[in-house]
Amino acid sequence: MKRVTINDIAQICGTSKATVSYVINGRVSKVSPEMVRKVEEAIKATGYVPSLSAKSLAGKGSKLIGVIIPQMDVSKKMIFENPFYSEFISGIEYYLRNAGYSIVLRVVNSDNCFADMMMKWNLDGAVVFGIDNDKMLQILGSYKVPTLLIDSYITHKDFYKMNLRDEEASFMATNLLIQDGHEKIALVTGKIDKSVLLSKRLDGYKRALKENNIPFEERFIFQGDVTYEYGFSVSQKIVAQADITAVVATADILAFGIMNYLQLDGKKIPDDFSIIGFDDTYQAKIMYPKLTTVGQNISKRGEMAGEIILNIIHDSQKEKETLMSCEIIKRDTTKVLKSAE
Secondary structure, three states: OOOOOHHHHHHHHOOOHHHHHHHHOOOHHHOOHHHHHHHHHHHHHHOOOOOOOHHHOOOOOOOEEEEEEEOOOOOOOOHHHOHHHHHHHHHHHHHHHHOOOEEEEEEEOOHHHHHHHHHHOOOOEEEEEOOOOHHHHHHHHHHOOOEEEEOOOOOOOOOEEEEEOHHHHHHHHHHHHHHOOOOOEEEEEOOHHHOHHHHHHHHHHHHHHHHOOOOOOHHHEEEOOOOHHHHHHHHHHHHHOOOOOEEEEOOHHHHHHHHHHHHHOOOOOOOOOEEEEEEOOHHHHHOOOOOEEEEOOHHHHHHHHHHHHHHHHOOOOOOOEEEEOOEEEOOOOOOOOHHHO
16 A cells, blocks of 8 residues: 655646645645645545645655554553663664654554554654564555564564564573572563564573473463553462462563562562563662563663664665673572572
8 A cells, every 4th residue: 555645646736745735734825726626635535644744844854763662452551651661762762863863652552553653654764662463564564664673573574673582581581590499480471472572581481491300380371461560460379379489570560560569468579589570671770679680771772773773764774683682680689599509
């Protein structure tokens, strides 16, 4: 599906982009009544949606980068409740602002919202988070907008991607707990069947168990929304399984909920439970106790995403996939069990 542009309307009417812009913006005193009628009819006939950024006729480029976050399952939540997004997007915005670009942020919860975003904004490029949806990929492809996918494991060769080594990172987190003497380790995660990324993190968890001759137990896997509330509520089930001594959370926001529930329940961290998160958000450094977590330097990663999308726009990005490593940031929520000393 080709996007109808202001150029198309101008060509249909045999006039200039400026004249079409005058009509779009209601400045009809500068245009003959006959031309106003022709432009309005052309807009109606073609289904043209005036680009919000192009109304000012910005010229060859809008200098706008769309930052798009699909949130199909938790659409009623505020996106910045998860500090991962606020830190990542801050990095993108900082880099692009210094390069003379602005961002347009949109959280979408349906394919229609996604298509609406692509139609209404004259984007120079788009940074899209966590997309594994074939329909959205089709929409992206139809608009021919230079795009960088973040944390996406789609195999389509036409798209540029920036991913973590998720399986390896989850292996490292689980293995740390095993080396500390833990064997009954819970994994608290988002819904694995809806995310290839999360399935990779499950794979890393399983590999750590296997390499240490610890049997995998399905009862130790807890899946829900990636929110503080789910981390808090699921902790009751974790406590009910008296043999669990440690938890791997696939996001810091989950770990924060777990920590608060356990401490309100009278449990001591790390004496009663060791906990490791994933992301190394700012809050991980100021929680009590400070959270041991998988660090991915989120804001710097955001800056790199800004650099890559501009390289894609200017046809100078060589690698189709940028893979980034993580490191364990050891703080105060994990400890060695006496039996392992």
